[in-house]
Amino acid sequence: MTVKPVHIIGGGLAGSEAAWQIARHGVPAVLHEMRPTRSTAVHKTGQLAELVCSNSFRSDDAEASAIGLLHAEMRRLDSLVMRAADAHKLPAGGALAVDREGFAAAITAALEREPLIEIRREEVLSLPPEWDSVIVATGPLTSPALAEAIGALTGESALAFFDAIAPIVHRETIDFDIAWFQSRYDKAGPAGSGADYINCPLTRAQYEDFVAALLAGDKIEFRDFETATPYFDGCLPIEVMAERGRETLRHGPMKPFGLTDPRHPTKKPYAVVQLRQDNKLGTLFNMVGFQTKLKHGEQGRIFRTIPGLANAEFARLGGLHRNTFLNSPKLLDATLRLKAMPRLRFAGQITGCEGYVESAAIGLLAGSFAAAERHGEEPRLPPPTTAHGALIGHITGGHVEMIDSGPRSFQPMNINFGLFPPLRHGGARDSKKPALCARALADLDAWIAAALPHAAE
Numbered sequence: 001m002t003v004k005p006v007h008i009i010g011g012g013l014a015g016s017e018a019a020w021q022i023a024r025h026g027v028p029a030v031l032h033e034m035r036p037t038r039s040t041a042v043h044k045t046g047q048l049a050e051l052v053c054s055n056s057f058r059s060d061d062a063e064a065s066a067i068g069l070l071h072a073e074m075r076r077l078d079s080l081v082m083r084a085a086d087a088h089k090l091p092a093g094g095a096l097a098v099d100r101e102g103f104a105a106a107i108t109a110a111l112e113r114e115p116l117i118e119i120r121r122e123e124v125l126s127l128p129p130e131w132d133s134v135i136v137a138t139g140p141l142t143s144p145a146l147a148e149a150i151g152a153l154t155g156e157s158a159l160a161f162f163d164a165i166a167p168i169v170h171r172e173t174i175d176f177d178i179a180w181f182q183s184r185y186d187k188a189g190p191a192g193s194g195a196d197y198i199n200c201p202l203t204r205a206q207y208e209d210f211v212a213a214l215l216a217g218d219k220i221e222f223r224d225f226e227t228a229t230p231y232f233d234g235c236l237p238i239e240v241m242a243e244r245g246r247e248t249l250r251h252g253p254m255k256p257f258g259l260t261d262p263r264h265p266t267k268k269p270y271a272v273v274q275l276r277q278d279n280k281l282g283t284l285f286n287m288v289g290f291q292t293k294l295k296h297g298e299q300g301r302i303f304r305t306i307p308g309l310a311n312a313e314f315a316r317l318g319g320l321h322r323n324t325f326l327n328s329p330k331l332l333d334a335t336l337r338l339k340a341m342p343r344l345r346f347a348g349q350i351t352g353c354e355g356y357v358e359s360a361a362i363g364l365l366a367g368s369f370a371a372a373e374r375h376g377e378e379p380r381l382p383p384p385t386t387a388h389g390a391l392i393g394h395i396t397g398g399h400v401e402m403i404d405s406g407p408r409s410f411q412p413m414n415i416n417f418g419l420f421p422p423l424r425h426g427g428a429r430d431s432k433k434p435a436l437c438a439r440a441l442a443d444l445d446a447w448i449a450a451a452l453p454h455a456a457e
C-alpha cells in the first residue's frame with residue numbers, strides 16, 4: 001500500500017530536520033522551499049537550513065548547559081542538523097560553531113540524496129485541503145501570503161509584528177531581602193492570589209541613575225525591513241519612554257503606587273520594577289513592561305543595578321525584532337497540531353521557540369510525531385525532564401497565559417533550565433545543572449529504549 005507523503009512547508013532548520021526524521025521512519029515527505037525562487041529579507045542563498053545570522057549553536061557542554069544538553073539529546077535521536085554541525089564544526093572554545101556554507105550544503109545534499117524525500121522549490125501561498133498531513137515550518141519570516149492564510153485559520157489578530165521582548169529572570173537569583181511579593185493594591189485578578197508579582201523598590205536617587213543609564217546605554221539599530229512592521233500591541237521600549245521625560249517610566253512600567261514593602265510599611269518607594277511569573281513551575285519571572293533595544297551586554301549591566309537584581313541571571317534578555325509566531329499554548333495541542341485543524345502541525349520558531357537548535361529540535365519532534373501518525377501509532381511525547389520535553393512543554397502548555405488583563409504574554413524562548421521541572425532534592429545551584437542534565441539523558445535513553453523494544457532484546 002502506498003503511504004501518502006507528509007508535506008513540509010519551509011526548508012529551514014526545523015523543516016529540514018522534520019523531513020529527515022520522517023524519512024528515517026520510512027514515510028515519504030515533500031519539502032516545499034520557496035528559496036531561491038523567492039527569498040526572505042535575511043536569507044542569502046538557496047541552500048536548505050541556511051543560518052541567517054551567527055554561526056554558533058552556543059555551548060556544547062551537555063553537563064552544565066541546557067543548550068549543550070539539547071545537542072546531546074538530538075545526537076541520540078539521530079538529528080541531521082547535529083550530524084552536519086559536528087561534521088562542519090569550527091574552533092570556538094566551549095561553543096559549537098559551524099562553517100555555515102559547509103553545514104547548509106551538507107544538509108541540502110543529504111536531503112536531496114534521500115529517496116523518500118521530494119524537494120519542491122516553490123512558495124506555498126495557501127494550505128491545499130488535499131494535503132492531509134502538513135508541517136508548517138516557515139520560520140520568523142514566513143512569506144506574507146502564507147502568514148495571512150495561517151492568521152485566518154487561527155483567528156488571531158496579528159501573527160507578524162515587532163515582538164517587544166522583556167527580559168526573563170531566574171527567580172532563585174532574585175534577592176528577597178530586598179524584593180517582596182505583592183500585586184498592586186493586593187488585587188488577585190482572574191488567576192492570581194493578590195501576591196503574584198515580585199517588586200524591586202528604587203529610591204529617587206536610584207531611579208534617576210537608572211534613567212540616566214538607560215539614556216546613555218548602547219542600543220541596537222533597526223534594520224530597513226523592520227521599519228515597516230508595527231510595534232506589538234503598542235509596546236514601547238523602556239529607553240524610548242525614558243527619552244520622553246525623566247518621569248515617564250515612573251508613571252508607566254515603574255510606577256510605585258499600590259505597593260508597600262511589608263518590612264518598611266511607612267517608607268514608600270519612589271519607583272518599583274515588577275516581575276511577573278512566566279512559567280507554571282514558577283521558576284521564571286519576566287520584567288513587566290521592560291521591552292528594550294539595549295544591547296545584551298548593556299541589559300545585564302544596567303538591570304543588575306536595580307535593587308534586588310544585583311545577582312540576577314537572565315533566562316532571556318529583551319529585544320525587539322520582527323517575528324512571526326503563534327500563540328501556541330492556546331492554539332496547538334500537545335503534539336504541535338493546530339487544535340482548529342489537526343491536519344496542520346507547526347514546527348520551528350513559528351511555534352514560539354527561539355534559536356537555530358531549538359527550531360531544529362522542534363522540527364525533529366514534529367517529524368517523528370507526523371511519521372508515527374502515518375504508521376497508525378500514537379505520537380509519543382518526550383519526558384518533561386528532557387530538554388526536548390521541557391521545550392515542547394513551554395510551547396504547548398507550560399506558560400502562564402496571563403495573571404491580569406493585558407496583551408498576550410507568550411514569547412519565543414531559548415531552552416534554559418528554568419523550563420525543567422525542579423529536582424526533587426534541591427541542592428546548591430552549581431550542582432543542580434549537572435544533576436538536571438544527568439536526569440534528562442537517563443530519561444531520554446529510557447524513552448528511546450521503550451520505543452525500540454526489539455532493539456533491546
Ligand SMILES: Cc1cc2nc3c(=O)[nH]c(=O)nc-3n(C[C@H](O)[C@H](O)[C@H](O)COP(=O)(O)OP(=O)(O)OC[C@H]3O[C@@H](n4cnc5c(N)ncnc54)[C@H](O)[C@@H]3O)c2cc1C
Pocket residue numbers: 009010011012013014015032033034035039040042043049050051052053054055056122123124125137138139140141142143146322347348349350354355356357359360
Ligand atoms: C534576523 C534574524 C536573526 C537571527 N539570528 C539568530 C542567531 O544568530 N542565532 C540563533 O540561534 N537564532 C537566530 N534567529 C532565530 C532563529 O533561530 C532562526 O530564525 C531559525 O532559522 C529559525 O528556524 P526555522 O526553521 O523556524 O525558520 P527558518 O530557518 O527561517 O526556515 C524557514 C524557511 O521557510 C521558508 N519559507 C517561508 N515562507 C515560505 C512559504 N510560504 N513557502 C515555502 N517556503 C517558505 C524560508 O525561505 C525558510 O527557508 C534569528 C532570526 C532572525 C529573524
